[in-house]
Amino acid sequence: MDKLRIAVIGAGYWGPNLVRNFRNSPDWDLVAVCDLDPLRAARVVGDRSTVEVETDVSRLLERDDVDAVAIATPARTHAELAVAALEAGKHVLVEKPLASNLEDARRMVEVAAAQGRALMLDHTFCYTPAVRHIRQMIADGVVGDVLYVDSVRINLGLVQPDVNVFWDLAPHDLSILDFILPSGLDVGPVTATGADPLGTGRACIGHASLPLPGGGIANISVNWLSPTKIRSFVVGGRNRTLVWDDLNPMQRVALYDRGVDVATRPDDLAERKQVNVSYRMGDIHVPALREAEALGLMVAEFAAAIREGRAPLTDGHSGMRVLSVLHAIDESLASGHAVSPQRGAAS
Ligand SMILES: NC(=O)c1ccc[n+]([C@@H]2O[C@H](COP(=O)([O-])OP(=O)(O)OC[C@H]3O[C@@H](n4cnc5c(N)ncnc54)[C@H](O)[C@@H]3O)[C@@H](O)[C@H]2O)c1
Known part of the structure; x- marks a missing residue:
């Protein structure tokens, strides 16, 4: 060809x-x-x-x-x-x-x-073998309904002249969420907090919480001021929990059969104090992922x-979904309120 x-x-x-x-x-x-x-x-x-x-x-x-x-x-x-x-x-x-x-x-x-x-x-990260594997594990139902995602992306980063730390680092987390979640980056009102403790004129440390469909939540932590580099991404599911550490080539992804099960869940909120909670302490599986440059x-x-x-x-639509959440993050930083990402052409 x-x-x-x-x-x-x-x-x-x-x-x-x-x-x-x-x-x-x-x-x-x-x-x-x-x-x-x-x-x-x-x-x-x-x-x-x-x-x-x-x-x-x-x-x-x-x-x-x-x-x-x-x-x-x-x-x-x-x-x-x-x-x-x-x-x-x-x-x-x-x-x-x-x-x-x-x-x-x-x-x-x-x-x-x-x-x-x-x-x-x-x-880029959507093309790593780790993220492709995570997407497959979720699509195949191995993980079960996603209850939470916790993503930490911190290191000593270049303080960018024109954007805050969210615009520099969070596109990675947001594009990964868009890629792995069955409904994509379909999130509720976003709450973001940021800090600029050195007075650089823009947030150098940031946290964002994104409500997921079905009552779950995704938390993103980004930081340019951390002396250590951490890339940790946890997807907690109803059936299994996936832990991805991109800096650990020996065990980039691990699948934990560990978590919390709720046996009975009364419809009445007042009765929920009596829910029966049990803990699963099963095996940890480490898949053999091929090493390939994303x-x-x-x-x-x-x-x-x-x-x-x-x-x-x-494609361009995934880029727009990421961008609409970045804008919601900026608006939440400015207003102190939760802000819904714009929907529309980004479907
Ligand atoms: N995918 C990733 O993991 C990843 C990592 C880093 C940066 N990026 C992205 O890559 C892009 C570039 O970032 P960077 O850090 O390399 O920036 P940079 O400032 O180091 O380089 C940009 C280059 O573009 C050139 N340029 C600017 N306007 C131009 C024009 N009109 N015609 C031709 N050349 C022009 C500049 O001369 C400069 O050499 C950004 O969008 C950034 O977010 C992606």
Whole structure:
């Protein structure tokens, strides 16, 4: 099968990871790397390479030998670049978050549909073997109804000039929730608290609570000020509990047959004091997951979606659902109240 031809726009911190994976992919031919800074792009391309360096996106989009572009520039530039690329007939992969506001995001989704082109989000973690396994365990009913999710994503992070810690780190947690939960990121009114104890002008520490359908709750903790890096994600189900520690290659995911069972649950709230609670202390199962780079699987999915003419697993709508929760988080931070994420085109 002929390779698809890709250009990567943005050669800063994350762009080189995309470049490496498109280069290594059997599906893709990397044609060009585009950055406003030609030296940065040239460094990523390397010496003795046939990959071209470009500094002007409009010139890049005029080329007939580019089928798709991958956009790894700051979020505020995503909408303008993506819409221009889609209107030029290119398929588009865009880094998270989809855009810096919902209006721009909706426009991107609409233009992609009108042009009949793929719009895919690099929700990187959805392509890790661990998250795919968790999704499967939930879909197969092994976990049972999801009662709670607890996600901790803390480390010494770069204090970003234009966004708070939620916009930097929580897109990962939110896109994972959207991917693994049977009803996606269908959450109730969001309550968020944030702190800026060093006076940087934006929240560097944040907690968000997202009510889940059926009475459960997802809690997200993000932090740029932690000296230790923690990536812990717990999915508590009625039948089993999954614990994912992305920093432990020996046991990334463990499935616990442990939890709380309620034998009788009277309908009358007053009588619930008498509920019969028992504790399960069963086995722990550690599945053998293959080690594979998520970005490699992500670029393969981008190619497959284009070839099969279908929506990618993480499409523009998933990007909009994540964005609508990020906006609800910001509004909750500002108002001190719980805020319902906007629904609509993000279905
Ligand atoms: N998927 C992930 O895990 C992950 C991790 C880190 C960053 N990201 C995302 O990647 C994106 C880029 O982040 P970064 O940290 O690499 O940013 P960065 O600032 O390090 O790099 C951005 C690059 O884009 C270039 N650029 C900006 N506007 C341009 C334009 N109009 N045309 C061409 N080049 C342009 C800049 O010159 C710069 O080199 C963001 O959306 C970020 O959220 C994703």
